[in-house]
Amino acid sequence: MKEDIQEILISEEAVISRVKELGQQISKDYEGKELLVVGVLKGSVVFAAELLKNITTQCELDFMAVSSYGNSTESSGVVKILKDLDNDIKGKHILLVEDIVDSGVTLNYLQKYLKERNAESIEIVTLLNKPARRKVDIDVKYQGFEVPDEFIVGYGIDYAEKYRNLPYIGILKRSVYEK
Numbered sequence: 001m002k003e004d005i006q007e008i009l010i011s012e013e014a015v016i017s018r019v020k021e022l023g024q025q026i027s028k029d030y031e032g033k034e035l036l037v038v039g040v041l042k043g044s045v046v047f048a049a050e051l052l053k054n055i056t057t058q059c060e061l062d063f064m065a066v067s068s069y070g071n072s073t074e075s076s077g078v079v080k081i082l083k084d085l086d087n088d089i090k091g092k093h094i095l096l097v098e099d100i101v102d103s104g105v106t107l108n109y110l111q112k113y114l115k116e117r118n119a120e121s122i123e124i125v126t127l128l129n130k131p132a133r134r135k136v137d138i139d140v141k142y143q144g145f146e147v148p149d150e151f152i153v154g155y156g157i158d159y160a161e162k163y164r165n166l167p168y169i170g171i172l173k174r175s176v177y178e179k
C-alpha cells in the first residue's frame with residue numbers, strides 16, 4: 001500500500017493536532033445550541049470520529065451516505081444518496097462533516113437537499129479543501145488543511161475504496177490510476 005503513495009502531505013500527528021483545534025473552535029461556537037453532527041460517509045468516518053472526541057459541548061451524531069466518484073478520480077457529477085438521516089432536523093444546528101471538498105458538487109447537493117427540512121443552520125467542516133478544483137461555490141466554515149490539485153488518499157479517503165486505512169494524508173501515485 002505504502003509503495004503507491006507519492007508523498008505524505010500531512011502526518012497523522014499533524015492531523016490529530018489540527019482536529020483538536022477544530023474541535024475547540026466548534027465547541028465554543030455551538031455552546032448552548034442544539035448541535036447535530038452529520039458525518040458524510042464513507043470518506044469522513046475517520047475524521048468524524050476524531051473530531052467528535054474533541055467536541056466538548058452536547059451534540060448528537062448521525063450519518064448520511066452519498067457517493068459520486070465511484071471507482072474514478074473524477075466526479076461523475078451525479079450525487080447518489082445511499083443513506084439518509086435517521087431523524088427530523090427541524091430546529092437543529094447541522095454541522096456537515098466532510099473529508100474533502102473538491103469540485104464542491106457533493107456538498108452543494110447536500111446543502112440544498114437539507115435546506116428544505118427547516119434546520120436552524122447548516123454549516124460545513126472539512127478536513128481538506130482543494131479549492132483549485134472547485135466547480136460550484138461552497139461556503140466552508142471550518143477547514144483543516146488546504147491541499148494541492150492532486151489525488152489524495154488516506155485517513156478515510158479512498159481511491160476505488162482502497163487506502164482509507166492509511167493513518168496519514170498522502171498523494172496517490174498517478175501510475176496507480178493512469179493505466
Ligand SMILES: O=P(O)(O)OC[C@H]1O[C@H](OP(=O)(O)OP(=O)(O)O)[C@H](O)[C@@H]1O
Pocket residue numbers: 040041042043044066067068069070075098099100101102103104105106107158
Ligand atoms: O467536492 P466533490 O468533488 O463532490 O468531492 C468530494 C466528495 O467526494 C468523496 O466522496 P465519494 O463520492 O468518493 O464517496 P466516499 O466518501 O464513499 O469515498 C469525498 O468523500 C466527498 O464526499
Ligand code: HPA
Pocket residue numbers: 069100101102103150151152153157158159
Ligand atoms: O482527491 C481526492 N481523493 C479521493 N477522493 C476524492 N473525492 C474528491 N476528491 C478526492
Ligand SMILES: [Mg+2]
Pocket residue numbers: 043069070157158159160161
Ligand atoms: Mg471516494
